[in-house]
Amino acid sequence: MKQTAVTPVVLGLLSLGPLSGYDIKTVVDRSTRFFWAASYGQIYPELRRLEDEGLVEGEDAPNGRRGRRVYRLTEAGRKALQDWLLGPETTIEYRDESLLRLFFGDALPREQALGLLEARKQGHEQYLEILRAIDARAGQDPDFVDLVLRWGMDFNDWGARWCEEQLERLRVSKAA
Amino acid sequence: MKQTAVTPVVLGLLSLGPLSGYDIKTVVDRSTRFFWAASYGQIYPELRRLEDEGLVEGEDAPNGRRGRRVYRLTEAGRKALQDWLLGPETTIEYRDESLLRLFFGDALPREQALGLLEARKQGHEQYLEILRAIDARAGQDPDFVDLVLRWGMDFNDWGARWCEEQLERLRVSKAA
C-alpha cells in the first residue's frame, strides 16, 4: 500500500466518523495541523486513491443542489490504519525556526540574543492560550485526542518555564 | 534578498567560522539536523547564490590535487544573518509522527494504544542518550549553541517523564 504524508491523517480522521474532503480539511486545521498539516491538493486526490484501493468508501450526500461526498472507513481501511499505527516510524523531521535562531544567537549582541529567548517564551505562552481555548470548548473527545491536546498544553507550559529559567541563568552568568 | 530554508543555516554556520560546502553538510548532520536539516542539493547552489549576492566569499583552498573551496561570511552576510535573527518568524511547521499516532490511538485496543505511549517514551530516552553523547564530547561551544543542546536534553527528559506520568494516569483510569 502506497503511503504519503496525508494517508494516515485521512485514514485516522475517518476512523472517528464519516467525513467529506472539506470536513477533513476543516478538522485538520483545528487539530492535527499543529503537528501534521494537510492541504486540499493532497486530500482530494488521496480520497480517490484510497477509494480505488478499497480502504475508504464514498457516498454522495448532497445538500439540496450542492454536491457533497462523504467517505467512511472500510474494514480494510481500519486494518491499514492499525498497521500504520503499529508499524515502524518513518518520518522523523522537525523544523523549529525559533530553535534555529537561538542556535545562532551568538552572532548577535548579548542583549538581543537574550531577546530571542524572550521571544520564544512568548511564543510558548501564546500557543498555550490557543490550546487552552480549544480545550475549553472541547466536548467529549476520544481519550487519545484529548491526550495529545494535553501534551500540547503541557509542552508549551514547560517550554515557557524553560525559557524563563535559562533567561535567569544567562543573565546571572553575564553579570559574573 | 531571497530566502529559502537553507539560507539561514548556511549564513549561521559561516558566522562561526569559514567552511566548505562539505563541511557545512557535516556540521548540519551533527547539530542542526535535529531541528533543521539541509542536503547537498540545497547547500552547493545556495553557496553560489550567496556569493553572487555578496553575502559570502569563496576562496579556493585545495588539499593537494583535491579541490576544495572554503567560504566565509562577508560584512553584508553578517548583517543579513542578524536581520533574519531579528526579523519576523516565517516557518511554523512541525511534523511529529509519533504525536499523530497517539492522536489516533483510539482506533487501537487499549493495551496497544498504551504501547504507543510507551514507544514514544522510549524514543525520548534514546534521543536523550544521543544528545548526552554529543554533550560529552562537546568542547567549548558558543553559548547559544550550547543552550540549544541543553534544550534538546531537557526536552527529551521532560518528554519521557510526561509519557510515564500519562501512562500511569491512563492505567489507573482504565482500572476504574
Added chain:
DNA sequence: TAGTGCATGTAATGCGTTACATGATTTC
C-alpha cells in the same frame, strides 16, 4: 444583495530529497 461558509477540484509552482557521477586522499 453582498458576504461568508460550504464544497469540490486542479494546475502551476517551488522546493527538498535521493540518487548518481566523479575523483582524490587517507587509513587499515
Added chain:
DNA sequence: GAAATCATGTAACGCATTACATGCACTA
C-alpha cells in the same frame, strides 16, 4: 589494495503548498 572519507556537484523525482476556478446556500 580495499574501504572509508573528503569533496563537489547535478538531474530526476516526488511531493506539498498556493492559487485559482466554479458554484450553491445561508444570513445580515
